[in-house]
Amino acid sequence: MPDSRALSHKVAIVGAAETEGLGKLPDTSMLELHAESALRAVADAGLQMSDIDGFATAGASPAQLTEYLGIAPRWVDGTSLGGGSFLAHVGHAVAAITAGYADTVLITHGESGRSRVGVGGGGGGSATPGGQFEGPFGLFGPPSTFSIPVARHMKDFGTTEEQIAAVSVATRQWAEKNPRAMMRDPITVQDVLDSRMVCWPFHLLNCCLVTDGGGALVLVSEERADDFPKKPIWVLGRGEATQHTNVSMMRDFAFWDHGALSGREAFHMADVDHSAIDHAMFYDAFSHTPMYALEALGFVEKGESGPFFAEMRTAPGGDFPMNTNGGGLSYTHTGMYGMFAIQESVAQLRGESGDRQVDGVETGIVHAPGGMFSLAATLILGNQ
Amino acid sequence: MADYNKPLPMPTPETQEFWDGLKREELRIQQCQDCNQHYFYPRSFCPHCHSTNVEWTTVSGKGTVETFVINHRAMGGWAEEVPYVVAVVSLEEGPRMLTNIINIEPDPEHVQVDMPVEIVYDAVTDEITLAKFQPVTG
Numbered sequence: 001m002p003d004s005r006a007l008s009h010k011v012a013i014v015g016a017a018e019t020e021g022l023g024k025l026p027d028t029s030m031l032e033l034h035a036e037s038a039l040r041a042v043a044d045a046g047l048q049m050s051d052i053d054g055f056a057t058a059g060a061s062p063a064q065l066t067e068y069l070g071i072a073p074r075w076v077d078g079t080s081l082g083g084g085s086f087l088a089h090v091g092h093a094v095a096a097i098t099a100g101y102a103d104t105v106l107i108t109h110g111e112s113g114r115s116r117v118g119v120g121g122g123g124g125g126s127a128t129p130g131g132q133f134e135g136p137f138g139l140f141g142p143p144s145t146f147s148i149p150v151a152r153h154m155k156d157f158g159t160t161e162e163q164i165a166a167v168s169v170a171t172r173q174w175a176e177k178n179p180r181a182m183m184r185d186p187i188t189v190q191d192v193l194d195s196r197m198v199c200w201p202f203h204l205l206n207c208c209l210v211t212d213g214g215g216a217l218v219l220v221s222e223e224r225a226d227d228f229p230k231k232p233i234w235v236l237g238r239g240e241a242t243q244h245t246n247v248s249m250m251r252d253f254a255f256w257d258h259g260a261l262s263g264r265e266a267f268h269m270a271d272v273d274h275s276a277i278d279h280a281m282f283y284d285a286f287s288h289t290p291m292y293a294l295e296a297l298g299f300v301e302k303g304e305s306g307p308f309f310a311e312m313r314t315a316p317g318g319d320f321p322m323n324t325n326g327g328g329l330s331y332t333h334t335g336m337y338g339m340f341a342i343q344e345s346v347a348q349l350r351g352e353s354g355d356r357q358v359d360g361v362e363t364g365i366v367h368a369p370g371g372m373f374s375l376a377a378t379l380i381l382g383n384q
Numbered sequence: 385m386a387d388y389n390k391p392l393p394m395p396t397p398e399t400q401e402f403w404d405g406l407k408r409e410e411l412r413i414q415q416c417q418d419c420n421q422h423y424f425y426p427r428s429f430c431p432h433c434h435s436t437n438v439e440w441t442t443v444s445g446k447g448t449v450e451t452f453v454i455n456h457r458a459m460g461g462w463a464e465e466v467p468y469v470v471a472v473v474s475l476e477e478g479p480r481m482l483t484n485i486i487n488i489e490p491d492p493e494h495v496q497v498d499m500p501v502e503i504v505y506d507a508v509t510d511e512i513t514l515a516k517f518q519p520v521t522g
């Protein structure tokens with residue numbers, strides 16, 4: 001069994017710095033305190049910010065800080081357990097660096113605890129970058145924020161509303177086979193286009209459900225994996241990346257580039273190529289999300305996801321079974337649906353998916369955004 | 385203006401010049417003096433090369449629509465305005481800003497990705513002027 005002693009004396013702190021000022025800093029926001037600390041610590045190490053490929057923070061979100069700092073790390077930790085969180089981050093970083101998830105980890109703290117500058121203020125965070133530069137313009141949750149990139153994809157690649165609607169239709173066909181799915185009535189592309197306009201180009205049937213529910217996972221080491229009632233489902237590969245929290249700061253609206261980074265990490269670790277993937281779970285908060293995932297992960301070239309979905313290749317009987325539980329669009333979507341995407345991947349790998357079971361699944365991929373495309377995370381799972 | 389009933393920004397020390405500029409009907413954006421790139425939103429260092437050698441500049445207020453949505457569902461003060469256009473505009477100088485496209489029919493026949501737009505200073509309260517954009521006139 002792995003022993004933590006193997007990680008002892010493996011990782012060192014090579015840069016450390018505090019903000020220049022301390023005490024009362026009414027001219028510096030919380031994010032600037034993080035940033036100043038970061039720049040000074042990186043300089044202390046004789047490094048450039050572009051060397052940072054792992055990032056941890058508490059209080060603020062890692063996505064917020066990566067946007068502010070202009071970095072796109074391939075490992076992030078936002079464990080937020082109070083004042084001691086940074087000790088925990090150091091421990092997590094030891095594991096991450098030893099595992100090869102990151103080479104150079106930056107851990108930051110910044111808090112305007114006395115002056116309370118840029119820490120929100122009245123009206124729900126109106127002093128944050130999002131509150132200042134997105135909030136005043138009439139955004140109302142995911143339907144009007146997650147959707148912002150897609151017009152660029154439509155313009156650059158000729159992607160049509162009909163092709164986007166096909167994602168919802170294919171996913172509903174899987175839901176018809178799942179007695180636990182909330183929405184099981186068949187739908188057509190025209191039904192999607194005729195459903196109520198929520199936020200152009202998205203109609204109601206382009207949008208995920210809003211439900212209650214939960215899920216959980218238990219993981220153990222290889223040595224114990226065969227001591228349990230069910231056959232083990234192995235974590236073959238993982239990836240993660242983040243570079244923004246406000247959707248207007250997404251670097252490329254037509255291509256999920258940190259989704260691609262996350263995918264490359266997962267395929268590298270699993271040491272498999274795309275032909276090994278038998279089953280896919282691509283988080284479908286909206287019907288364009290799996291399209292961006294398909295392209296980011298390299299299953300098709302940039303701009304080719306529209307025709308791919310229009311050919312119903314992800315539907316039952318297609319050559320790329322995807323979102324076989326019915327997805328966030330038709331099965332369930334509690335808010336943070338990624339747990340359900342993992343659950344269905346495990347069920348398919350265990351052969352427990354009933355009428356919707358895909359034959360011969362040995363390797364599955366799960367890929368999800370967090371926030372408005374801000375996190376990308378990938379798992380490759382296997383049953384062999 | 386006291387009855388303005390939509391979310392308002394709360395400036396921070398790093399962003400105050402941007403908001404003060406809009407009040408004077410100037411679009412103030414920072415430019416890195418090392419890599420010469422403009423960037424948005426304001427902060428004390430360049431997010432491209434991480435230099436702290438940055439200066440405020442007044443930019444043209446012209447740009448193009450990078451991407452957009454047309455929101456049909458809203459609450460509060462926005463409810464009476466649906467449908468309306470939320471867009472990301474790419475300024476001539478490079479940075480992108482989230483904004484509204486106004487003075488245009490809010491439908492995808494009229495609003496187009498890559499269409500040229502120019503800034504409109506919308507003084508929504510005595511303290512806050514928002515940078516909105518409209519199709520280039522004339």
Ligand SMILES: [Zn+2]
Pocket residue numbers: 416417418419420421430431432433434435
């Ligand atoms: Zn620069």
